[in-house]
Amino acid sequence: MVGKRRVVLSLLLRAGVQLVRASGPAILCCTIVALSYAAEPSSAATAESSKMVFPDGAATPSEVCGVCHKATYKEFTQGTGADLHWGAMKLVPSSTALMELDKKSSPSATAHHIAGSDPWPIQARGFERAPNECNVCHFPEAFSYPDAAVAKIERPALRAANRESGITCASCHVTPEGKIRGPYVVDAPHETVVDPRIQTSVACAYCHSDGTRIVGKQTQTFLEWRDDFKNAGLGQQQCQDCHMPKTVRKLAEDFPVPDRVVSRHTWPGGHSFQRLASALSLAITQSKEGASRLTFHVTNIGAGHSVPTGSNRRAVYLTAEVLSAKGDIVASNDWMFAPWMLGRPDDKKHVEEDLKGPNPIATSQADMQGPHATIIRAGEDRVLDWIPSLPAGEYAVRATLTYDLNRYNDRAFKGDQFEIGKATLGIKVSAGSDVVAEERASPQ
Ligand code: HEC
Ligand code: HEC
Ligand code: HEC
Ligand code: HEC
Ligand code: HEC
Numbered sequence: 001m002v003g004k005r006r007v008v009l010s011l012l013l014r015a016g017v018q019l020v021r022a023s024g025p026a027i028l029c030c031t032i033v034a035l036s037y038a039a040e041p042s043s044a045a046t047a048e049s050s051k052m053v054f055p056d057g058a059a060t061p062s063e064v065c066g067v068c069h070k071a072t073y074k075e076f077t078q079g080t081g082a083d084l085h086w087g088a089m090k091l092v093p094s095s096t097a098l099m100e101l102d103k104k105s106s107p108s109a110t111a112h113h114i115a116g117s118d119p120w121p122i123q124a125r126g127f128e129r130a131p132n133e134c135n136v137c138h139f140p141e142a143f144s145y146p147d148a149a150v151a152k153i154e155r156p157a158l159r160a161a162n163r164e165s166g167i168t169c170a171s172c173h174v175t176p177e178g179k180i181r182g183p184y185v186v187d188a189p190h191e192t193v194v195d196p197r198i199q200t201s202v203a204c205a206y207c208h209s210d211g212t213r214i215v216g217k218q219t220q221t222f223l224e225w226r227d228d229f230k231n232a233g234l235g236q237q238q239c240q241d242c243h244m245p246k247t248v249r250k251l252a253e254d255f256p257v258p259d260r261v262v263s264r265h266t267w268p269g270g271h272s273f274q275r276l277a278s279a280l281s282l283a284i285t286q287s288k289e290g291a292s293r294l295t296f297h298v299t300n301i302g303a304g305h306s307v308p309t310g311s312n313r314r315a316v317y318l319t320a321e322v323l324s325a326k327g328d329i330v331a332s333n334d335w336m337f338a339p340w341m342l343g344r345p346d347d348k349k350h351v352e353e354d355l356k357g358p359n360p361i362a363t364s365q366a367d368m369q370g371p372h373a374t375i376i377r378a379g380e381d382r383v384l385d386w387i388p389s390l391p392a393g394e395y396a397v398r399a400t401l402t403y404d405l406n407r408y409n410d411r412a413f414k415g416d417q418f419e420i421g422k423a424t425l426g427i428k429v430s431a432g433s434d435v436v437a438e439e440r441a442s443p444q
Pocket of ligand 1: 067068069
């Protein structure tokens with residue numbers, strides 16, 4: 001009798017999954033799956049043979065998991081509990097049309113959820129000679145975690161099926177053996193394996209680092225965290241502590257399970273003003289009274305890695321302006337902090353050779369903007385000096401920090417920028433200051 005019920009239960013569960021596949025997150029199937037489980041929770045939990053399996057591995061649509069893990073699914077697909085925002089994106093200065101997420105996606109979706117449908121990376125990859133080299137992180141196969149101390153982070157394997165779904169729940173949770181990894185010992189309708197490493201940074205390492213550590217290069221986030229932050233003793237936080245804020249609730253709403261500590265599946269990063277605004281602090285000082293020598297401090301106080309981290313496309317600009325007593329801008333200066341595309345500084349002199357390589361567009365557009373300032377490492381206080389040429393008088397110095405998601409479209413396009421820092425300082429410059437003349441003659 002019990003055995004028969006288990007079979008029925010398992011059929012119902014599988015039917016639920018099929019239904020979801022065919023029709024998206026239908027209410028009907030949620031009810032079937034949830035009720036059939038709730039009717040006999042203990043037998044479902046003990047019968048290994050009746051457990052749900054996920055033969056499609058990382059290609060399993062996230063809707064399948066969302067049937068039972070409702071709040072997590074809502075965070076994942078709609079960014080509830082965060083301030084994510086995906087606006088229209090301009091690809092390059094000459095673009096006439098802007099790229100927007102498809103109508104099915106919420107403009108506050110998480111980056112992982114839309115990794116297979118976000119039109120920007122799709123277009124960017126389309127230009128390259130070896131687009132599959134890009135694709136591996138945007139929709140990979142199920143993987144085992146790398147060793148936390150490994151010198152080189154290998155790339156994950158490229159997934160063939162259901163690429164449109166991008167990074168699915170299964171991408172991070174299904175092991176190569178087909179079980180679900182998680183932090184708790186639970187009774188679930190699918191097989192689970194407790195792996196405490198899911199609460200550590202190695203869970204993110206594969207897609208958020210590429211190759212060996214090269215200071216200044218793009219796609220180094222995990223290595224930056226490990227070498228500059230954790231091992232340097234700057235802090236104990238894992239990626240999850242800053243990018244998956246915690247709350248207490250049931251993991252699966254319709255099941256007789258206790259409340260547990262859960263991590264919000266929102267991953268605020270470059271598309272979250274709150275996350276960006278906490279990264280850097282900005283201060284201005286006048287090194288010597290009466291002299292026009294100004295010093296700007298851009299300090300990484302909030303990120304467990306370099307800022308900006310990740311893709312070479314990101315940049316932070318520091319803009320400094322000196323205003324006269326009347327409010328006119330009498331001098332200005334500008335710095336760009338950005339990750340290098342390759343393992344050397346971006347530099348205009350490499351553009352010709354880039355155009356013959358495997359990623360001609362990605363590499364040449366980066367080199368065309370070089371040389372530029374390097375990214376600000378975890379804990380670093382970057383000190384920038386500037387000696388504007390100013391007649392004696394009183395001035396206001398104004399500085400702003402701007403984060404740009406895509407440094408390769410024009411600066412005038414503000415749709416992908418966030419102002420993340422601001423500072424002002426009143427200064428007095430005295431007439432005939434020797435210091436000024438001397439310093440201007442030999443700038444550092
Ligand atoms: C039929 C309902 C159902 C479906 C479908 C489902 N789960 Fe679960 N899952 C549960 C229940 C119930 C638990 C146990 C919750 C508890 O005890 O707090 C659970 C637990 C988990 C856990 C925690 C495991 C641990 O060891 O900490 C993870 C992670 C998880 N599920 C992920 C997934 C993923 C990913 C999918 C889709 C591939 C999925 N689930 C599909 C019901 C479901
Ligand atoms: C399977 C590969 C993969 C894994 C594992 C992964 N990520 Fe990501 N992550 C990506 C990709 C790809 C994107 C960018 C998707 C896009 O914008 O198209 C991304 C985007 C992000 C962003 C948002 C960036 C933005 O532009 O807003 C954050 C934050 C982030 N990931 C943090 C994490 C953390 C923390 C972990 C570990 C718990 C993790 N990721 C695990 C591949 C992955
Ligand atoms: C980018 C990787 C990634 C994706 C995608 C992802 N998860 Fe998770 N998930 C994690 C990590 C990391 C943890 C552990 C967080 C912690 O406790 O530090 C986790 C934890 C969980 C847990 C256990 C409770 C908790 O929060 O610790 C459940 C249940 C879960 N995830 C379900 C899902 C479901 C359902 C989806 C899809 C809607 C999903 N996950 C998508 C990385 C991911
Ligand atoms: C102490 C808090 C903290 C820790 C720990 C931390 N981050 Fe971040 N992260 C931030 C802040 C602040 C930002 C915004 C500034 C920036 O983009 O660099 C950010 C930004 C990001 C972005 C956005 C990049 C983009 O291009 O949009 C990604 C991806 C990311 N972090 C991944 C990770 C991963 C992976 C880890 C662990 C290896 C991690 N973070 C550890 C605070 C943290
Ligand atoms: C090692 C993994 C990896 C590889 C390889 C990779 N990416 Fe990404 N990509 C990411 C991650 C992670 C992000 C999320 C933001 C970040 O970390 O800065 C991202 C973000 C992006 C974005 C910005 C998306 C947005 O909406 O903000 C674009 C565009 C992009 N990648 C294009 C490419 C192209 C083109 C290539 C190949 C030349 C490539 N990627 C190769 C991991 C990778």
